[in-house]
Amino acid sequence: MTSASDAPVIRADRLSRWFGNIVAVNDVTLDVRPGITGLLGPNGAGKSTLIRMIAGVARASSGTVTVFGEPVRNNPPLAKRIGIMQEHEAVYGFMTGRRFVRLMGELRQVTPLDAAVERAIGLVELLDAADRKIRTYSRGMRQRIRLAGALVHDPEVLLLDEPLNGADPKQRIQFQRLLRRYADEGRTIVISSHILEEIERIADTVLLLVNGKLAASGDFRAIRAALNERPYHVLVACDSPRSLASAVVQLDSVEAVRLDADGRIVILSRNVRDLQIELPRLAQQESVTLRRVVPLDDSLESVFGYLVDGGER
Amino acid sequence: MKSLFLITLRRVLSPARLVMTGGLALAPLAVTSMMLSVDQGASLANFESFVLNGMLAGAIIPLATLATARAGFGDEISDRTLANVTLTPYSRWKVVLPKLLAVTAVPALFIAATAALTSHIAYGADITATRAVTLGAVSAVMLYSTLFVWLDLSTPHAVGIGLAYIVVWEGLFSRFIYGVRFLSLRSYSLSITHGADERRLPDGDHTALGLSLAVAVALVAVLFVLCVRRLRTMDVP
Numbered sequence: 001m002t003s004a005s006d007a008p009v010i011r012a013d014r015l016s017r018w019f020g021n022i023v024a025v026n027d028v029t030l031d032v033r034p035g036i037t038g039l040l041g042p043n044g045a046g047k048s049t050l051i052r053m054i055a056g057v058a059r060a061s062s063g064t065v066t067v068f069g070e071p072v073r074n075n076p077p078l079a080k081r082i083g084i085m086q087e088h089e090a091v092y093g094f095m096t097g098r099r100f101v102r103l104m105g106e107l108r109q110v111t112p113l114d115a116a117v118e119r120a121i122g123l124v125e126l127l128d129a130a131d132r133k134i135r136t137y138s139r140g141m142r143q144r145i146r147l148a149g150a151l152v153h154d155p156e157v158l159l160l161d162e163p164l165n166g167a168d169p170k171q172r173i174q175f176q177r178l179l180r181r182y183a184d185e186g187r188t189i190v191i192s193s194h195i196l197e198e199i200e201r202i203a204d205t206v207l208l209l210v211n212g213k214l215a216a217s218g219d220f221r222a223i224r225a226a227l228n229e230r231p232y233h234v235l236v237a238c239d240s241p242r243s244l245a246s247a248v249v250q251l252d253s254v255e256a257v258r259l260d261a262d263g264r265i266v267i268l269s270r271n272v273r274d275l276q277i278e279l280p281r282l283a284q285q286e287s288v289t290l291r292r293v294v295p296l297d298d299s300l301e302s303v304f305g306y307l308v309d310g311g312e313r
Numbered sequence: 314m315k316s317l318f319l320i321t322l323r324r325v326l327s328p329a330r331l332v333m334t335g336g337l338a339l340a341p342l343a344v345t346s347m348m349l350s351v352d353q354g355a356s357l358a359n360f361e362s363f364v365l366n367g368m369l370a371g372a373i374i375p376l377a378t379l380a381t382a383r384a385g386f387g388d389e390i391s392d393r394t395l396a397n398v399t400l401t402p403y404s405r406w407k408v409v410l411p412k413l414l415a416v417t418a419v420p421a422l423f424i425a426a427t428a429a430l431t432s433h434i435a436y437g438a439d440i441t442a443t444r445a446v447t448l449g450a451v452s453a454v455m456l457y458s459t460l461f462v463w464l465d466l467s468t469p470h471a472v473g474i475g476l477a478y479i480v481v482w483e484g485l486f487s488r489f490i491y492g493v494r495f496l497s498l499r500s501y502s503l504s505i506t507h508g509a510d511e512r513r514l515p516d517g518d519h520t521a522l523g524l525s526l527a528v529a530v531a532l533v534a535v536l537f538v539l540c541v542r543r544l545r546t547m548d549v550p
Binding site: 082086090 | 316317320323392393394395396397398399400401402403404405545546548549550
């Protein structure tokens with residue numbers, strides 16, 4: 001098993017990948033150490049391409065990537081130490097779950113195979129359905145059997161691309177428990193997701209990828225703090241916009257206020273949590289009826305965009 | 314390697330492929346039987362020209378192998394299961410070899426059976442002739458299978474390019490343009506048949522048996538190396 005040392009297990013140095021004119025991964029340099037690392041970013045950010053390059057199934061246009069200090073491309077022996085679960089389903093529907101996991105074990109030269117297969121299926125809690133054809137599985141079950149296939153050779157590095165797609169809340173909790181146990185054993189786990197909260201619950205450290213670039217990395221709390229400090233635009237519709245606007249502008253949580261062409265208030269705030277508390281109180285105090293309060297830039301893309309811009313400032 | 318062979322074999326033995334390969338394999342047999350039943354005096358020259366040269370070597374074998382070769386890598390690229398078999402501790406040649414064997418074995422059995430039966434009927438149980446036709450046909454299966462497996466690894470348009478190659482290159486150019494036969498898999502397989510029994514296909518412009526066999530072996534080896542090389546450099550979906 002990987003030693004508990006803090007040496008990076010995965011290293012990418014100025015890694016880029018482009019497809020024609022499209023840059024999927026742009027000059028990414030990163031170190032990943034044992035534990036759970038979340039790879040976060042909106043759809044199309046380059047997460048899958050990065051994971052595939054780390055696994056060695058996709059080549060880099062420039063830069064290098066190593067795992068345990070070894071190049072990953074054309075390095076078959078390294079496959080015994082890496083488990084990967086790609087985003088797209090790659091299972092054989094005609095096989096039973098047990099046969100699939102067994103095949104994955106055979107292909108990775110696992111011995112003793114029977115025990116490893118039972119252990120892997122047990123880990124994902126799918127023993128009851130192991131003899132059913134995979135084509136009869138629900139999406140969540142297919143994800144779990146794929147995870148069992150990735151775990152059967154007891155890999156030291158686990159690369160998981162959007163593994164929680166299709167999982168129900170109970171499965172998510174089981175999954176988190178399993179990953180935590182693996183991380184506590186000193187393994188290195190990289191898990192990608194476009195869902196902020198999902199990564200926050202699982203990962204120790206975070207790599208934030210936006211438009212193929214590494215926008216931020218490190219402890220999740222630092223990134224979360226940066227997110228909380230970002231300016232939000234909030235649209236407020238009410239029956240007396242001018243009087244509410246003049247009151248709102250006095251609040252500490254508000255940076256700027258303007259009225260749009262339809263007579264609605266657009267508030268710029270760096271502390272939405274306080275604004276959420278203060279706005280109704282202020283409206284009551286000014287005898288103003290609030291009709292609508294809508295955050296204008298709450299999409300994940302805007303959150304990531306802010307971090308990228310913030311990083312460049 | 315056994316696992317890789319069996320997974321590929323399962324794909325080759327899918328009902329659709331079996332029907333297609335079996336149907337194609339039956340065609341020369343049916344045509345030969347009809348030729349003989351309609352015209353008892355049908356000449357061997359006609360049989361060799363239409364059935365062996367035109368049908369079997371020019372269409373049946375390349376089409377059957379094009380269909381089955383896709384089970385080697387094309388299907389796995391399409392359904393994204395290729396990563397399952399490439400993220401393994403095996404060297405790449407150990408991935409290519411069992412797949413190539415699986416996609417060659419099934420059409421080789423069908424084609425060998427139809428070549429043997431057809432020539433047995435046409436040549437009146439002449440063992441030497443039957444053996445020569447079967448040898449040429451099986452050589453063609455090996456050559457085409459390796460070519461199409463490589464094509465599947467190299468381009469997502471392998472079926473279209475393969476069909477164009479069969480019709481344009483093997484069907485037209487290699488027959489009518491002198492010199493192209495040296496770059497034609499069909500010509501080498503026919504030369505092997507002729508070389509193994511010189512009474513057969515006497516009208517053709519054949520390469521010597523030894524040279525034909527050497528070229529066939531070399532082509533299979535080169536294409537095999539190209540497959541291994543491609544699997545090492547490509548992006549696995």
